[in-house]
Amino acid sequence: MSTANTTAATATPIFPSFEQVYQGLAGQIGMLREMAPQPTKSDEKRLQGAVETLIEETNADEAVWLESCIHCGQCTNACHYFQATGEAKYAPMRKMDLYRRVYQREISPMRWWHRLITQPVKLSDFEQAKELIYDSCSECGRCTMVCPMGIDTASLVHHMRSAMVAAELVPPELAALRMEQKQMGTVFGSSPDSLRKMVETIREKAGIEVPLDKEQAEVMVLSSAVDLVANGNGLLATAKIMNHLGVDWTICSDGFESANFGLLSGDMSLWKKQVDPIIAAAQRVQAKILVIAECGHAYPALRWNPMLSSGGLPFEMMYMSEFLGKQAKAGNLHLTPFDGKVTFHDPCKTGRRGGAFDEPRAVLAAMDADLVEMPANKEYNWCCGGGAGIFLLEDATRLRDESFKIKIREVNESGAESVVVSCASCRLNFESGRQKNHWDKQVHSLVELVADHLIEDESTANAQARGAVA
Ligand code: SF4
Ligand code: SF4
Structure with missing residues (x-):
């Protein structure tokens, strides 16, 4: 405790x-499917929009990534959705297949040849790819860490999400929230x-x-x-x-x-x-x-x-x-001690893709926490399974729940009694996994933990005198 x-x-x-x-939000999320907008364009326009979007968003990086996969399979085991299910279709390299087909037929220098040997892309191809692009890729970037060609599958998946918007194939929960944010x-x-x-x-x-x-x-x-x-x-x-x-x-x-x-x-x-x-x-x-x-x-x-x-x-x-980490390193955060072994879950977007590893650990050090690391940590931390909006998707429930079991195993192996996260989405997914699996670990938010551990006799005047921000 x-x-x-x-x-x-x-x-x-x-x-x-x-x-x-979590329980209140779960109820609201459950209603999103009924609020999702229906497609408004003809199938022909939807397909055309998706293909044109991919053509428009393909620059040199994307072309190199799409050309350079050597199908070595190194990335397969790096993906939590493959690890959790053992199903080959969730291998990262499969998630760029449709994009590559569009690229080969529409943009690549050899497009005249690819048009001879491949079928034209259909709207049903995008419909079939929907599960790979939304439900089974949290854009975590872990597969890129092991790819000998440095292929950024997450970025390619993100471009495919843009194409899915044009094809009006966004999953209902994200479509409903997109519509709300866009209109209101x-x-x-x-x-x-x-x-x-x-x-x-x-x-x-x-x-x-x-x-x-x-x-x-x-x-x-x-x-x-x-x-x-x-x-x-x-x-x-x-x-x-x-x-x-x-x-x-x-x-x-x-x-x-x-x-x-x-x-x-x-x-x-x-x-x-x-x-x-x-x-x-x-x-x-x-x-x-x-x-x-x-x-x-x-x-x-x-x-x-x-x-x-x-x-x-x-x-x-x-x-x-x-x-918070910079404040801790500067000696500005004076905190009461945290008892018990604790581990830190690096959110993929701020850790692996942002490099913010030392700062949250500096905050835990400022409260003398007994920090233990999970077997796979920092750059190799496993995604919790709910990132990139997947936490909201009912169709992704099985994938999300199965991949969260990797997280449970990792935390348990670390010997930690509790986990600190610094992302509301990760925290919701941890809470979901905690409840579904009757898991006995506590899950804390970093910012809330710091607020709870502030030493109250530290006056604002003292903090200002230390030049907290400057
Ligand atoms: S970015 Fe993450 S979720 Fe997506 S394919 Fe790679 S490892 Fe899997
Ligand atoms: S590790 Fe890289 S090169 Fe190998 S299959 Fe995966 S994406 Fe292709």
């Missing part, structure tokens, strides 16, 4: 437990009003100040739909930490949402539409740092956004675990 500070441990909780959060700018109903209400609740019930919509601030933080419609503890924890550090910070009601169903579905225009207001708000408040909330896919949506020229942005973007 963790040793949180006395006040946090005994105070009446303001928000529901994460177990309750909300996710699960989370809106600027939800943020204002959450801020008021935190101010009134916890007595914690949340500087909403400041005109100028050094640090701008994001939140996410999960925090605003279900788990207020995420924003509460962020506010406690920022105030404790004496950071000059704000959250903006016109640019706060981390969740990006453009990225998850493959809709590039929605991806950009969601990111633009965040960038504009950060520039307006003259932020030096943009802190991305614990929402794994928000990291590539912002930090690795191909539509943003990050070199030209006047602020640094970092994930919550990176921000």
Whole structure:
């Protein structure tokens, strides 16, 4: 059990437990299938749109990856969906077959030859590929770690998701949330009003100040739909930490949402539409740092956004675990000890694809945690099975649940009594797996753990004197 500070441990909780959060969200997710839009275009237009999208998105990198697979099979065992099922169709190299066919027939220098020896691509080919592109690829990047040709299967799968948007073949849950975010700018109903209400609740019930919509601030933080419609503890924890550090910070009601169903579905225009207001708000408040909330896919949506020229942005973007890690390394985080063996699950998007390995571990070190690593860790960490929106997909339930058993085995082998995660999606998937398997491990959010372990006599003035951000 963790040793949180006395006040946090005994105070009446303001928000529901994460177990309750998971149960509430599971109910909402169950209704998404009925809300999904139906195809509106003819089959011919859908096929044409999918093929044209792939042609448009294929540049030199994609062409090299599609040309260079030597079918060695090294990547097969690296994929958790293959590991969990033993079914050959889930091998990473199979997930690029349809893309390669389109490339060979439409773009490659040998297209005249490929048109002689391969069948034209049909809409039914895209329909059949849907399971491989959505249900069985969390775009985790683990297969690339072992590929002798350095093929980035996750990126190729992402382009296929763009083609699936054009083919109107997005899975119903992602299609419903994409439509909501596109048409209303909300996710699960989370809106600027939800943020204002959450801020008021935190101010009134916890007595914690949340500087909403400041005109100028050094640090701008994001939140996410999960925090605003279900788990207020995420924003509460962020506010406690920022105030404790004496950071000059704000959250903006016109640019706060981390969740990006453009990225998850493959809709590039929605991806950009969601990111633009965040960038504009950060520039307006003259932020030096943009802190991305614990929402794994928000990291590539912002930090690795191909539509943003990050070199030209006047602020640094970092994930919550990176921000906390830098504060810990600078000696600014003074925390009570954490008892018991604990392991850290690196979210694929921030770890393997983002390189944020040392920072979350520095935070755990700041609370003298007895950190033990899973057999496969850091770059080789196994995905929890729910990334890239898969947590939401009913059709992916078997794949998700079976692949989570790899995670259970890894955590159990580490000897840890609890797991720390730093991604709301991973956390939901862990909670699902924990409940379904009657698993006895506790699962913590990094930011909430830090907030619970703050030493309360550390005054804001002291933190400011240390120059927490500068
Ligand atoms: S990116 Fe991850 S989920 Fe996708 S094929 Fe590779 S290992 Fe499997
Ligand atoms: S490891 Fe790379 S080259 Fe080998 S089959 Fe997989 S994708 Fe192809």
